[in-house]
Every structure is written in C-alpha cells, then in structure tokens.
Amino acid sequence: MLHTARLPLQDGDLLAAVDLGSNSFHMVVASYVLGQLRVVDRLRETVRMAEGLDRRGGLDPEFRQRALDCLSRFGQRLRDIPPQRVRAIATNTVRRLAAPQSFLMPAESALGHAIEVVAGREEARLIYLGVAHAQRPRDGGLRLVIDIGGGSTECIIGSGFEAIERESLQLGCIASTRRFFENGKLSRKRWKDALAEVTAEFQQFAGTYRALGWDEALGSSGTCKAIGDVCAAMKLTKGAITAEALPQLRDRMLQADRIDAIDLPGLSADRRPIIAGGVLVLEAAFAALGLQRLMVSKAAMREGVLYDMLGRGGVNDPRDVAVAALIQRYGIDNVQAGQVEASALRMFDQVAAAWMLDDDDRVMLARAARLHELGLAIAHSQYHVHGAYVLEHSDISGFSRQQQQFLAALVRTHRRKVPKSAFDALPDRLLATARRNAALLRLAVLLHRSHDTDPIPRLDARADDSSLRLTLDKRWLETRPLLKADLHGEPDDLAGLGIGLRIEAL
Numbered sequence: 001m002l003h004t005a006r007l008p009l010q011d012g013d014l015l016a017a018v019d020l021g022s023n024s025f026h027m028v029v030a031s032y033v034l035g036q037l038r039v040v041d042r043l044r045e046t047v048r049m050a051e052g053l054d055r056r057g058g059l060d061p062e063f064r065q066r067a068l069d070c071l072s073r074f075g076q077r078l079r080d081i082p083p084q085r086v087r088a089i090a091t092n093t094v095r096r097l098a099a100p101q102s103f104l105m106p107a108e109s110a111l112g113h114a115i116e117v118v119a120g121r122e123e124a125r126l127i128y129l130g131v132a133h134a135q136r137p138r139d140g141g142l143r144l145v146i147d148i149g150g151g152s153t154e155c156i157i158g159s160g161f162e163a164i165e166r167e168s169l170q171l172g173c174i175a176s177t178r179r180f181f182e183n184g185k186l187s188r189k190r191w192k193d194a195l196a197e198v199t200a201e202f203q204q205f206a207g208t209y210r211a212l213g214w215d216e217a218l219g220s221s222g223t224c225k226a227i228g229d230v231c232a233a234m235k236l237t238k239g240a241i242t243a244e245a246l247p248q249l250r251d252r253m254l255q256a257d258r259i260d261a262i263d264l265p266g267l268s269a270d271r272r273p274i275i276a277g278g279v280l281v282l283e284a285a286f287a288a289l290g291l292q293r294l295m296v297s298k299a300a301m302r303e304g305v306l307y308d309m310l311g312r313g314g315v316n317d318p319r320d321v322a323v324a325a326l327i328q329r330y331g332i333d334n335v336q337a338g339q340v341e342a343s344a345l346r347m348f349d350q351v352a353a354a355w356m357l358d359d360d361d362r363v364m365l366a367r368a369a370r371l372h373e374l375g376l377a378i379a380h381s382q383y384h385v386h387g388a389y390v391l392e393h394s395d396i397s398g399f400s401r402q403q404q405q406f407l408a409a410l411v412r413t414h415r416r417k418v419p420k421s422a423f424d425a426l427p428d429r430l431l432a433t434a435r436r437n438a439a440l441l442r443l444a445v446l447l448h449r450s451h452d453t454d455p456i457p458r459l460d461a462r463a464d465d466s467s468l469r470l471t472l473d474k475r476w477l478e479t480r481p482l483l484k485a486d487l488h489g490e491p492d493d494l495a496g497l498g499i500g501l502r503i504e505a506l
Contacts (some may be wrong), residue, residue, distance in 0.1 A: 009032045009085075009310075010032070011032065011033055011034065012033070013031070013032045013085065014030070014031055014032075014040070014081050014085065015029070015031075015032060015037070015081075015085045015086070015306055015309055015310075016028065016029045016030075016078055016086045017086075017087055017088075017089070017302045017303070017305035017306045017309070018071075018078075018087070018088035018089065018111065018115075018302075019088075019089055019091070019300070019301050019302040019305070020049075020067070020071075020088065020089065020090040020091065020093075020094060020107075020115065021047075021049075021091055021149055021150055021221075021301075022048075022049055022050035022092045022093040022150030022151030022152070022172055022174055022175070023046065023047070023048055023049075023050065023150030023151075023173065023174055024044055024045065024046050024047060024048075024150070025044070025045050025047050025067070025070050025071070025074070026042070026043070026044050026300075026302050027041075027042070027043040027044075027074045027077065027078075027302070028041070028306065029041040029042075029078075029081070030306055032310075037306055041077065043073075043074060043077065045073070046270055047066050047067050047070050048063065048066075048174060049063055049066075049067055049094075049150070050093045050151040050172065050175055050178075051063060051174055051178070052064065052066075053097070053151075056098060057096055057097050057098025057099070058098060064103060067107065068106055068107060068110045069110075071107055071110040072111070074111060075110055075112040075113070078111070078112060078113060083113055083114070084360075086113045087116065087305050087309055088111055088114065088115045088116065089115075089116055089118055089123075089126070089301065089400075090104070090107075090115050090116065090118070091118065091123050091151070091152065091301075092123075092149060092152040092170075092172065092175075093150070093151050094115075094117050095401075096151070104117070104427060105427065105428070108429075116400035116401070116402055116403070117400060117402065118400050118401065119168075119395055119401060120152055120154065120168025121167070121168055121395040122398070122399070122400070123152070123154055123168060123301060124154035124156045124163065124166035124167065125163045125166055125304075125318070125397055125398075126301045126305055126308060127145060127154050127156065127220055127300060127304055128156040128158045128163040128166075129161060129163075129308055130220070130302065130303030130305070130306075130307065131145050131218055131220050131297045131299050131300070131304070132158060132161045133161070133303060133304070133307050134298060134299030134303060135218065135295075138215065139160070140159065141159065141215040142157055142158070142159050142164070142213060142214045142215055143158060143159075143214055143216050143217065143218060144156070144157050144209070144214040144216070144218070144289070144291075145157075145158065145217075145219075145220060145297070146217070146220070146224065146282075146285055146294065147219070147224070147300065147301070148171075148172060148173055148219070148221060148281050148282060149172045149223070150274070151170070151172040151174060151175050152169060152172050152175070153168070153171045153285070154166070154168050154169075155167045155169075155202075155205070155209070155285070157209060157212055157214055164212070165205070165208065165212065167204075167205050169201050170201075171198060171201060171281050171284075172277065172278075172281070173274040173275065173277040173278035173281065174277060176194075176277030176278070176280050176281055177259070177273070177274050177275075177276050177277030177278075179277075180193075180197075180276075180277070180280065181194075181259060181276055181277070184258050184259045184260060185257065185258055185259075186256055186257055186258060186259060186262075186276065187254075187257065191250070191280070195280060195283060195284055195287075198280055198281060198284035199288050202284055202289065203288050206289055210289060210290060216295065217291055217294045217295065218294065218295045219241065219282075219295070219297065220297045220300045220301075221301075223274075223278035223281075223282070224241065224282070224294065224296050225296050225298075226268070226271045226275060227249065227278065227279060227282060228240060228241050228296040229266040230264045230266045231245045231246075232266065233264075233265035233266025233267075234248070234249065234252070234264075236248055239296060240294060240295050241282065241293070241294040241296070242293050242294075243292045243293070246279075246283055247283075249264070250279055250283060252264060253275070253276065253279060259272070259273060259276055260272070262275065262276070308398075317398065318397040318398035319367070319396075319398035319399055321398075322396045322397040322398055323367050323370060323371065326371060326374060326396070327370060330376075330377040330390075331377055332370070332371065332373050332374060332376075332377075333373060335453070336373065336448065337369060337370045337373065338370075339448045339453070340369045340441075340444045340445055340448050341369035341370055341444075343444040343447050343456065344365055344366070344369045344440050344441050344443075345362065345365065345369075346461075347440050347444065347459065347461040347470075348361075348365055348437075348440055349362075350460065350461040350462065350463075351436075351461050351462065351463035351468065354465075355436045355463050357433060357436065357437070361437060364406060364437065365410070365440060365441060368407050368410035368411055368414075369441060369444060371391065371407065371411060372384075372387065372410075372411050372441065372445060373387070374386075374387035374411065375388070375390065378390075384411060384412055384413075384414055384415050384416065385412060387411045387412075388408040388409070388411045391404055391408040391411055392404055392405055392407075392408035402426065402427065402430065405425040405426055406430060406434055408425075409422055409425070409426060409434050409438065410434065410437055410438050410441050413438045413441075413442065413496075413497070414441045414442050414445050415442070417493055418438075418494075418496030418497055419496075420496075422438075423435065435497040435498055436463075436497075438497055439468060439497050439501075440461075442490070442493070442494065443470060443490070446483065446486050446490065447459070449482070449486065450480070450482065452480075456473075457473045457476050458471065458472055458473040458476070459471075459472065466498060466499060466500060467499060467500035467501070468494075468500070468502070469501075469502045469503075470501065470502070471503075471506055472503070472504070472505050472506075473505070473506070474505035474506055477505045487503050490503070491503075
C-alpha cells in the first residue's frame, strides 16, 4: 500500500508518524478532533544509525539491530492503528545505504508498517510543514527554516504553509563530527579548516536565499534545540541562537581538546558526542546566510508528516499539484492522457476485487496514465525510457522514493517489451500491484494509440490471479486493423509481467 488516496477521518481517530532519523527515531501519535490534531503520545530513542554507516553504504550489524529493536517497540504502540493512518519516513542514512531493501524489509516487519524513503527536498518540505503549523506564519511573510539532522541539513524558505525554496546538504551533526573530527580531537585549526569547507556548501544557494530574504528564521530538531538550551544556560540568550552568542558557545566548546571532554552547561550527555558537528554546521549557516537570530521550533518533520496526511486527497494535495506541474512543464497532451486514464480506470474497476487492488492503487494508476507520455518532450524514440528516468530521479513534491519508482516502472513498461529489471527497485510488497497496474496501463495505451476520441463501445475486463481476459466489440475492432495487430502481439509482451492475456471480440 502506498497511501495515496484521501484519508477519511472521524473525531477520535488516531494518526501516527514515525521518523527514522540519522540520529534519533521519533514517533508521534495524535488524535483527530474537530479538524485539528491533538498529540497524545511521543516516543524517542537515540539510535545513531549514521554512526553505523560506512563509506561504501554498508550498515554495521550493531546499529542495524539497534534500529530494528527500536522499530519493534514502536510497532507495539502502533498495533491498533490502521495502516492508512500511519506513515513511517526514512531519511538520509537510509537514502545512502547501498542495499536499502536489505534493511527496509526487516525494518517494515519489525514496525508492522510500510516505510517510505524520501529525498532530501521532500524531507525539507515536510519539515517546513511541521514548523509552519507549530508556529503559525504571518500572512504574506517569508520565513527561513533550518533543520540540522544527524546526516543532513535542510534549509527552506516558505510562505504560509508552502515551501518556496528547498535545499538539502550532506551535512549533519553526526556526519560532520565524523568527517572533520574523526579521532575525537578538537583544535582551532581543525575548526577553521572545517568551517571554510562547510560554509562553501551553503554558498551554493546562499545568494538565492539572501536575495529572496525572510522575515524570521527558525531552527528545528534536536541540534538547534540543544544549542539554544546551551545559549540559555550560558545566559547569552533566552533560548534563541544569535550571531553574538554562537561564537562564544563555540569558543567555550573548543576549550576542550577532545570531544569527550566538552563541557557546556545545559548540554546532555547524549548530545555531547555529536554537538561539535552541529555547532560547526550552524556557524557555517550563520556566516553564509548572514543570519543574526534563529528562534528554536519545537516541531520537526514528524509533525509535518501528520499534517501532510490530513491534506492528502484534498484540493491542495501536493502530489496532484506536482503532477499538474509536470504535465505543464513537459507539454503532455491532456486530452490523450485523459482518454488513457479513463480506459485504464474503467478496466481497473472491473478487476480490482479479483486482483486485490485498492483506492491507493487506483490513484497511482491514474497518475501514471496522466504522465505516460512525459518522455515525448525529450525524444520520441524510447520516450517511455526517458519518461521513467525523469519520474524516478526528479524531486517531486509529496512523493516518496518508492512512489516515484512505482510510477517510473509503470511508465517504463507501458510500451514495447518489458525488461526483466523494470521492477527491481521496488520492494517485494509492491511487485504484484505494480505488474497488474502496468498491464492495465499498457492495454489502455494500446486502445488509444490512434488518438481517436470516439468512445470505446465495449471494454470488459475480467481477471484471476495471473491472467486477464479483455472483451471488445467485434465490429468496432474490425474497423481498426492497426489496433487489432497490436493486440494480437500483446499476450507475448504481457507475459513479461507474469500475466496471461486473452482477447475476445464479440
């Protein structure tokens, strides 16, 4: 299940968001009351998955087991919440795994729910959404949000509840501590060299951000909160982080020559091993962006995930907005796409029960139908390959990596022969659904190859576990020799999806 359709909610229903961060795993459970969310439970465990990640994308068995044990405990709390009201999001460390499925399969079993991997810019959008709902923005004002996680840092400028600019850098408190202070030693020279390198990362987009500007700046997640707490404990601020306070905090920290000797008031023992990388990234952000003051937000991505669940299926669903933007950007023929979509969904509704397809699967098929000709803007030859590549590798708001890979697989296989590797990127739980939706999309595209706008008089689809029977009007089909020839060869092509096809003309 991909959780793409509208989420029907009644007062008292529980929703849950799980955040598999590079430093900590978080879970928040909220009750839906009168259109609002009321948090009823929070769980947090320090897992530090980023520490177990090696340079080849492997995960140390100790950290892997620590993560699975945590997810198993989270799963106990989620046991009575329906799957469509739970979203689990994995971020930077899982993105960087060389073989993510080897972790995700046991992780999903431990949690009892599907886990979505999101790209850095989608993570940024969800972070902004959580912060915006926690600290309601002023009408028309712009705000900057900086989130320093364990493995990455997200910077967002937004207005209202919409993110306008989103960036994600491979700089987090754990990753930067390991990268620049690998043996645990601290020195002013090391700090100066590291700061120059990290500041250069921010300079890539600093000009754009500073030109756009912002009315207020907020920091989210544990690193910014910890630094804000230290600033308050040192009596430098009342909890905010300022351009005057940050250098004093840094100088106090660098009085220690080793990370394990850092002595900062208000800093927890849990945060001490990774605070150096967090302060380094934040100082670079202040320098590159010209920040003077950063307020600290209590909200983060997990709250954004909850609010994103509320918006799914509504008029402002970010995925529908993103699909519409792709249609416009690549000049997709809306009339042709609409015809293919209508026929694909007509067959879907007839076989959904037999193939155990649900509303989420229907929505994904509809989106694939709207986007199946995207690659024509690049080249007619192999346009299905071009379209699949764009869908898999673009930053598309609202979609997880698995959802983009799902769409890409359908577009890749909607014509010509089905390559054996077409569905390799998908987790096993999505394979049957993807292949069945791909079969329906292929047939819908064939039926409308001539771009004929006349209605199809008869289109009856019946299915069992591994086969599909399609019945068409004989007289209508006889007047379309090209379609008849295409359909004649389609059973051989559809075999590549593991589905037998029988076509009847009555």
